[in-house]
Amino acid sequence: MSGPSNYQPGSAFEKWLDTRLPIIRLGYDSIVDFPTPKNLNYWYTFGGILTFCLAVQIVTGIVLAMHYVASAQPFIEGSNISQAFASVQRIQRDVSYGWLIQSLHTVGASMFFIAVYIHMFRGLYYGSYKAPREILWAIGVVIFLLMMATAFMGYVLPWGQMSFHGAAVITNLIGAFPVVGDALRTWIWGDFAVSNATLNRFFSLHYLMPFVIAAMVGMHIWALHVPGNNNPTGVEVKSKADTVPFHPFYTVKDAFALALFMILFAAFVFFMPDALGHPDNYIPANALSTPTHIVPEWYFLPFYAILRAIPDKLGGVIAMFGSIMVLFALPWLDTSRVKSMRYRPLARQFFLLFVVACLTLGYVGAQPAEGLFLIIAQIATAYYFLFFLAILPILGIVERPGNAPASISEAVLKPGAARPAHAAAE
Amino acid sequence: MAEANTAPGMMTPLGHGAGTNEHDASRRDFIFIAAGAAGAIGAAAVVWPLIDQMNPAGDARALATIEFDLAKLELGQEVRFTWQGKPVFARRRTPEEITKSEQTALSALKDKLSRNQGLPASADASDANRVPVGPDGKPKPEFIVLVGTCTHLGCVPVFGQGDFGGWFCPCHGSHYDTAGRIRIGPAPANLEVPKLAFVTDSVVRIG
Numbered sequence: 001m002s003g004p005s006n007y008q009p010g011s012a013f014e015k016w017l018d019t020r021l022p023i024i025r026l027g028y029d030s031i032v033d034f035p036t037p038k039n040l041n042y043w044y045t046f047g048g049i050l051t052f053c054l055a056v057q058i059v060t061g062i063v064l065a066m067h068y069v070a071s072a073q074p075f076i077e078g079s080n081i082s083q084a085f086a087s088v089q090r091i092q093r094d095v096s097y098g099w100l101i102q103s104l105h106t107v108g109a110s111m112f113f114i115a116v117y118i119h120m121f122r123g124l125y126y127g128s129y130k131a132p133r134e135i136l137w138a139i140g141v142v143i144f145l146l147m148m149a150t151a152f153m154g155y156v157l158p159w160g161q162m163s164f165h166g167a168a169v170i171t172n173l174i175g176a177f178p179v180v181g182d183a184l185r186t187w188i189w190g191d192f193a194v195s196n197a198t199l200n201r202f203f204s205l206h207y208l209m210p211f212v213i214a215a216m217v218g219m220h221i222w223a224l225h226v227p228g229n230n231n232p233t234g235v236e237v238k239s240k241a242d243t244v245p246f247h248p249f250y251t252v253k254d255a256f257a258l259a260l261f262m263i264l265f266a267a268f269v270f271f272m273p274d275a276l277g278h279p280d281n282y283i284p285a286n287a288l289s290t291p292t293h294i295v296p297e298w299y300f301l302p303f304y305a306i307l308r309a310i311p312d313k314l315g316g317v318i319a320m321f322g323s324i325m326v327l328f329a330l331p332w333l334d335t336s337r338v339k340s341m342r343y344r345p346l347a348r349q350f351f352l353l354f355v356v357a358c359l360t361l362g363y364v365g366a367q368p369a370e371g372l373f374l375i376i377a378q379i380a381t382a383y384y385f386l387f388f389l390a391i392l393p394i395l396g397i398v399e400r401p402g403n404a405p406a407s408i409s410e411a412v413l414k415p416g417a418a419r420p421a422h423a424a425a426e
Numbered sequence: 427m428a429e430a431n432t433a434p435g436m437m438t439p440l441g442h443g444a445g446t447n448e449h450d451a452s453r454r455d456f457i458f459i460a461a462g463a464a465g466a467i468g469a470a471a472v473v474w475p476l477i478d479q480m481n482p483a484g485d486a487r488a489l490a491t492i493e494f495d496l497a498k499l500e501l502g503q504e505v506r507f508t509w510q511g512k513p514v515f516a517r518r519r520t521p522e523e524i525t526k527s528e529q530t531a532l533s534a535l536k537d538k539l540s541r542n543q544g545l546p547a548s549a550d551a552s553d554a555n556r557v558p559v560g561p562d563g564k565p566k567p568e569f570i571v572l573v574g575t576c577t578h579l580g581c582v583p584v585f586g587q588g589d590f591g592g593w594f595c596p597c598h599g600s601h602y603d604t605a606g607r608i609r610i611g612p613a614p615a616n617l618e619v620p621k622l623a624f625v626t627d628s629v630v631r632i633g
Contacts, residue, residue, distance in 0.1 A: 165581060173579065188480070189482075190482055193512045197483070287512075287513055288506045288513045290581040316612075
């Protein structure tokens, strides 16, 4: 869909620049004149929201790094409070507007994950991972993995009890791998346990990763702009009549959605900055005592539940990593020729069940891994994998999809013309 | 060899004389492979320090041993301290704790290996193989020294909870007995016994 450029350099300077570095042309073709399906709904605004989230994290993060001290050494001789812990307290109490910037950064991490999960479920529902967008999807999964690594390392930096023991639990997962596990774990720690060396390298990488993410976001947008956007019908753009220019139609729609998102963001930042965190992380790290109830941040809970659902240590680790790796294979696991689940009556129901399974995993991930919670976690984990490895491959063959509209324009102008899935299923 | 392959009109444009295409190709291949190999070895030589720098540094490795005086322990008391950044439990066991552990059959254990760094890896997890061996060569069952890191995911177990009178890991529910052996729960192995050596009658060197 990235057709010939319609950019007309206006001023003499623009003409001069365009023959040397066509950067204005690039911007014009990508975000002004870019032909975009005219039926995108609000679920499609989360890409823009995510770009905003990344920018917030980078800007606030760079500022926080000017005040943060990455050291597990005692704040005062003999104290059990580390310099890292003390410096975060200082940012919150003494640094001008530190309370705001620190809060934007921690709440921002949660907002980032809320947005990315909605973005991913949207991609799942409308079949945005299918040909010709497999690479686009795979880059997205890579970004998700980088986000998880970055968020995990960032959570370690305040060096509270949850930071420390969370880091211990997660790095110990690596020790589960046979033969190389122990050496690899020591290598990651830089010591024989989670230590000052670990904190320092986590800070270094936590600073690096967002820029890697930014580069991958560039690739993601590049891979998006070759085939162009998918859309709620899943029917590819067939003519210019199916599209509108990105600006002003989607710049305005994205901006409106972003404004609503920022209200939610601000509500947390100003009224409940710690609501999404864990109070135990306000206790300084103590290597000799683990918090009785150790849980990760909310956005990791579904994966934590999968880890604990498998009674075997290595098996749990493999299932947890596998739950993300399976997303890479998704474009080839889903055998249906119909992209959007709007026109897939059975797939839509299994999808809803999948969302419920993910939310359930998130809930049981926060509960003790015993009794009924463990059984629920195991059922939800089984469904999570069945959805990708069995249901989607089989459904594509046995399901009788509804009639998708002939074009986007038809779906927009004559909504009754295309038979929705529930009518077709009769 | 080169002359044999030389045919009129197959001189290279650069006029290398005797060189045929084939001859040239093999020389070029050699240079290509040699340069590539030198580059690869050079790259590996540069990458290795960048990887190895992440391993424990000299000062961390220098803290490999620590000494502790077991005589300081009262009956039933446990002291926790760190060794190489890891928590260590030094405990003086009560007679009941000792009997309980000694009477446990090996067949009842989930992990049947001693996990004692001072013993061969194949040694069994009997109580005698878990406790320190005194300067006289006899086991000292009233003491036990363990690395207090749950073998599941590295939390620190607490004493006095759980079903076996020993340690219990609150994170994911692993139960250890009074010799620190895993009995129930997700942990795959017994709590590690560090390498121990008596410096005096009561002072033990860990590591």
